[in-house]
Amino acid sequence: MNILTFLNIFAGLSLFLYGLKVIRVGIQKFASEGLKRLIEKLTQNPIVGIIIGSFITVLIQSSSTTVTMVVGFVNAGVMTLRQAIGVIMGANIGTTITAQLVAFKLTYITPFLLIIGISMNFFAKRKIYRQINEVLIGFGFLFLGMQIMTTAFMAFKGNPSFNILIAQLSEHPLYGILLGIAMTTLIQNSSATIGLLQAMAIQHLITLDIALPILIGDNIGTTFSVFVASAQTNSNARRAALYHFIFNFIGAVIFVGLLSPFSAIIVRTSTDVARQIANAHTFFNVLNTLIQLPFINLLIALVTKLIPSKNAETEKGFKYIDERIIATPIIALSQVEKEILRMARLSAETLKMAFKAYFEQKLDYVPIVKENEEYVDKLDRNIAKFLSKVSSNVIAPEQVSNITSYFNYLNEFERICDHAEKIADLADYINLNKISFSQKALKDLSDLKLITMNLLEELIKALEKKDSTLVEKILDKCQEAKNIQNTIRSNHIKRLSIGDCLPETSMIFLDVVSHMARIQDHIQRIAEVFIGK
Incomplete structure (x- = not known):
């Protein structure tokens, strides 16, 4: 021996x-x-x-x-x-x-x-x-x-x-x-x-x-x-x-x-x-x-x-994923999907609160919007890190494809939350500077808000159900929304020319239209990733 x-x-x-x-x-x-x-x-x-x-x-x-x-x-x-x-x-x-x-x-x-x-x-x-x-x-x-x-x-x-x-x-x-x-x-x-x-x-x-x-x-x-x-x-x-x-x-x-x-x-x-x-x-x-x-x-x-429970465990963090499940990619990716959907729902809820702050001047929502935006940023970073680790264990081409899609979803939902925060900031600015809009301007903004919110909620439902038919319909609606955006901008220019809207409110009006347009772009990109366009 x-x-x-x-x-x-x-x-x-x-x-x-x-x-x-x-x-x-x-x-x-x-x-x-x-x-x-x-x-x-x-x-x-x-x-x-x-x-x-x-x-x-x-x-x-x-x-x-x-x-x-x-x-x-x-x-x-x-x-x-x-x-x-x-x-x-x-x-x-x-x-x-x-x-x-x-x-x-x-x-x-x-x-x-x-x-x-x-x-x-x-x-x-x-x-x-x-x-x-x-x-x-x-x-x-x-x-x-x-x-x-x-x-x-x-x-x-x-x-x-x-x-x-x-x-x-x-x-x-x-x-x-x-x-x-x-x-x-x-x-x-x-x-x-x-x-x-x-x-x-x-x-x-x-x-x-x-x-x-x-x-x-x-x-x-x-x-x-x-x-x-x-x-x-x-x-x-x-x-x-x-x-x-x-x-x-x-x-x-x-x-x-x-x-x-x-x-x-x-x-x-x-x-x-x-x-x-x-x-x-x-x-x-x-x-x-x-x-x-x-x-x-x-x-x-x-x-x-x-091992008694601790109150400190209420801190925000992952709900569905954990480092210990990385060894089984199919399970890990399934849980990532659930975590991204939770992030998506939080983004939608944050946008809804931002709209309430802007349109109803419920400014108590502004700090909540900012807190949620920080949390979504954290989720984005941490889910991305988790996905990077899972990618080293992937075992099938379809899983590689899923990981690529998930990275895209993360980026788009995080950007939606960024725009929600910007809209909440505009709500604060409107309040501080006592800015008001004409009834026609408010009507146009309110219509665009409903379209944007509906598109986002329908997209999340489609992702939850993995319904490609519904996602195709959302893409059609995104195109229709672009036409409505152009109409709203044209209406605004007309109101400015006849004095129905003041020049000092114009930038604020166009800013919020632009933020909603960007949100719709992110929704469209998520839908395109889902159906592989």
Whole structure:
């Protein structure tokens, strides 16, 4: 045993982890919409959450990623704590599938998986085949990594130092638990830790009795990265992360007390130690879920008491998106869409208040308009930053197209809010300088205001419904609005020429017309982006 042995183990582990990542990306490419629908089907029923959590983790190939994503959803207010708990339980079950696949010892098909996958990458024209090839390549790397690790562990046979370590682990199960915690905390992937155990088992270096405590520690260690990631989240999100730890810790305590009978049951499931380890991993998580399922309400009460709510959480911020969901682009982009629509509705509400300040001289709205404009600016910047991060994880051409559209929407809605603020400033100016308009001028401005407000509200409804027919109608109305703008400007010039309007009010009148015209231009550009013009 020398340094090369350890390098081979790390190389195999790296290939194993990379294979998991490639599988995750490949599966998400053709199952991303299904993943999105699974999230949308969540209810308060924890059993539904368990099923969905299991499927999501099979797709994502990482329980830590699933739970971190769940913490992000809870932090964004998209998922309740009760819904999150069901998904967390399911994630622990779903993560055991990888170990079951590894236990089949399919390393002999690795060359075929890589040859077929890489060949399809070069020659396949249909998108579905190119997506399947990634999954095949991912499994090829996973099994290749497993094969390299298994071969490297041959060097440990008969090694005195390793034998002493195994003897210590056999005599002191607590050492195994601590080793499992340390390994998974370091690697941050429970499937990889189980894969290492299975590689050693294939070489007959460990027995099930030695593997079980490490496996139990592995389930505790997988919670730490999630718990750290929840540090800057709200109370409910931190409760979800704490629940993940408590759930796995309680399971560990239960099964440590039942190691001998549990081991005796698992041994009867197979004569192959690698398969026994996979079965133990599955049984542990399934039985732990069944044991704790009736006590969900008590566990919710416990984490709620341990992490009380804070009043400071009312501060404005994101409602639908969170950094922790970036790893799943289809979900992240779905939430970005909701956040942009919320920003759009806030822009419309801000414009409405600006019009009230201008036309009804309700100047109490002016500071609210300014506050909203600052908040929309902040949303614009932060959503754009989030989108930039998501773009590094995009997995399909249509997602790239969506991201481009979202950047355009952000810019246009933010500009609409800017014009709302300018109109509110004009309301202040009119009040300070005691400026008044003729009834005909007010009528023209009021008509243009109604047209502008209706266009914006109809656009937001069309975006919410994703109704391209309605968006086409809005484009037609935008063209009609331009004709009305020209008529209003002509009417104003006529009134000036006959003395119905004063020259000192002319600039104010034309300014507000210009702001409404610009708002209509932004509405038109959003509509054009939507239908791809």
